[in-house]
Amino acid sequence: MYAQLVETGVKRLKTEDEMSAQERDFQQRIDAEIKIEAKNWMPDAYRQTLIRQISQHAHSEIVGMLPEGNWVTRAPTLKRKLQLMAKIQDEAGHGLYLYSAMETLGADRDSEIAKLHSGKAKYSSIFNYPTLTWADVGAVGWLVDGAAIVNQVVLQRTSYGPYSRAMIRICKEESFHQRQGYEMLLTMMRHGTQVQKDMVQDAINRLWWPSLMMFGPSDEHSPNSAQSMAWKIKRQSNDELRQRFIDQTIPQLQVLGCSVPDPALQWNAERGHYDFGEIQWEEFYQVLKGNGPCNQERVATRRQAIEDGAWVRAAAVAHARKKHLKNVA
Numbered sequence: 001m002y003a004q005l006v007e008t009g010v011k012r013l014k015t016e017d018e019m020s021a022q023e024r025d026f027q028q029r030i031d032a033e034i035k036i037e038a039k040n041w042m043p044d045a046y047r048q049t050l051i052r053q054i055s056q057h058a059h060s061e062i063v064g065m066l067p068e069g070n071w072v073t074r075a076p077t078l079k080r081k082l083q084l085m086a087k088i089q090d091e092a093g094h095g096l097y098l099y100s101a102m103e104t105l106g107a108d109r110d111s112e113i114a115k116l117h118s119g120k121a122k123y124s125s126i127f128n129y130p131t132l133t134w135a136d137v138g139a140v141g142w143l144v145d146g147a148a149i150v151n152q153v154v155l156q157r158t159s160y161g162p163y164s165r166a167m168i169r170i171c172k173e174e175s176f177h178q179r180q181g182y183e184m185l186l187t188m189m190r191h192g193t194q195v196q197k198d199m200v201q202d203a204i205n206r207l208w209w210p211s212l213m214m215f216g217p218s219d220e221h222s223p224n225s226a227q228s229m230a231w232k233i234k235r236q237s238n239d240e241l242r243q244r245f246i247d248q249t250i251p252q253l254q255v256l257g258c259s260v261p262d263p264a265l266q267w268n269a270e271r272g273h274y275d276f277g278e279i280q281w282e283e284f285y286q287v288l289k290g291n292g293p294c295n296q297e298r299v300a301t302r303r304q305a306i307e308d309g310a311w312v313r314a315a316a317v318a319h320a321r322k323k324h325l326k327n328v329a
């Protein structure tokens with residue numbers, strides 16, 4: 001799979017002869033599965049790739065709080081409200097964890113967040129879709145966090161030490177998110193009214209394909225994969241992880257008694273995987289360009305939150321400065 005990526009004209013990788021001695025040593029460290037730490041020399045392109053990926057991962061966690069935040073005041077029971085609030089708080093923590101991992105590379109948090117607000121930086125496309133009913137909250141937990149786990153479990157083996165260690169804790173919490181989302185849907189399907197059962201199917205119909213898009217473009221159209229795989233930032237390709245997510249999710253869907261909006265979906269015994277239909281890549285790239293259902297609203301909400309919170313940050317800095325001056329006096 002990896003050889004295909006390089007052959008299909010994606011950014012050509014440097015051959016060993018073209019590498020400097022330092023780059024060769026660095027690549028040997030990567031190939032020997034020795035983690036790269038913040039204090040180690042690294043090619044600037046490796047550093048920039050990580051700052052790009054980790055900052056966008058962190059943005060995804062923070063923006064990802066918004067679709068679910070929409071339902072905190074309307075959760076059907078106190079138990080569901082508590083679960084949802086716990087999940088949203090976890091996502092905030094994941095974002096802060098990842099911004100800290102990003103800062104070990106010398107990136108400035110405020111500048112990276114400014115890129116999110118100016119539209120220069122991306123966040124996961126899935127969060128540009130609305131959460132229209134309570135069933136969406138369950139489907140987000142089950143499908144979106146489920147997809148995130150498939151990607152993030154593999155990221156625990158990423159070559160950059162601080163990023164891989166951040167993933168270990170994040171994956172534990174994501175598993176809770178996926179379980180609580182699935183249990184919510186199972187409850188509605190087993191004990192709900194027909195209207196509630198239809199709500200679950202409608203949520204799956206709207207979120208299934210956008211969840212598959214979370215894994216990124218197809219391998220042959222992924223400009224970053226070849227280099228990220230060579231540096232073991234990415235350990236498996238977009239398509240491999242997408243396929244793994246589908247293979248593990250369809251049996252869960254069958255237990256729910258639901259279907260997915262893909263007439264081409266069927267088990268292929270020869271491949272040992274599910275075959276599935278063509279992803280609407282035009283939709284994917286439109287969402288990436290900012291033309292998704294909620295892009296404007298999401299970025300505006302994040303901008304507003306930063307403005308509204310400015311006084312809290314100023315007060316915290318003033319307090320810390322006063323305390324520091326008292327200690328050094």
Ligand code: 3HC
Pocket residue numbers: 052053056057058060061064091094122123124125126144145148151174213214215216217221222223224225228234238288
């Ligand atoms: N949404 C937005 N942008 C996407 C995307 C998506 N679903 N998939 C790919 N892209 C962007 C990439 O960022 C890249 O653009 P850039 O060069 O300007 O950054 C471009 O599309 C080409 O994609 P590539 O496959 O070449 O890029 P990568 O090698 O970076 O792979 C990725 C994309 C698989 C998303 C990878 O960046 C990755 O694994 N990131 C870490 C995991 C992550 O960010 N997950 C997002 C979800 S987090 C989440 O869901 C929170 C949870 O709590 C619910």
